[in-house]
Amino acid sequence: MGTDDFGITHLKLFCVYPNASDANDMIVGVNDNNPPGAWEDVQVCPEGKWLKTWMQAVTPSLGSDDDDALNNIVFYCSSDASGRSDVVGQRLLGTGDGRYAQSSTVTCPFSTLPCGVRAKVHAYQASGDDTAVNHVQFACCFIDL
Structure with missing residues (x-):
């Protein structure tokens, strides 16, 4: 049997409060294997x-080929300090993996920003085709900046 490639296995978000003090970090991903x-x-x-x-x-x-599921996620920053503008700001790099087309963009609604994340994770099988993280969803919350 050949190799079994993984895509993204973990996503860690470093969270800060509007005053720039650290908030809780969020990590989602594979928890039953350390690829x-x-x-x-x-x-x-x-x-x-x-x-x-x-x-x-x-x-x-x-x-029957080797799937690796989520292989890139690209974030865009707000264009303003309040996060309320509909204009997209700076693009972050993501993983740089460009093998597959990106999904359409998802934007938090007016006056909201990402505040939570969950991941659809393929459990480790020990044999066969493992894919790790298959999809992520973000929750958007109102934030008064």
């Missing part, structure tokens, strides 16, 4: 800007 790999460099929005929009790239099912 090889390394964390990507931390990607942050410019000071005073917030995550606002994202899109993800997922490997389509390859049938």
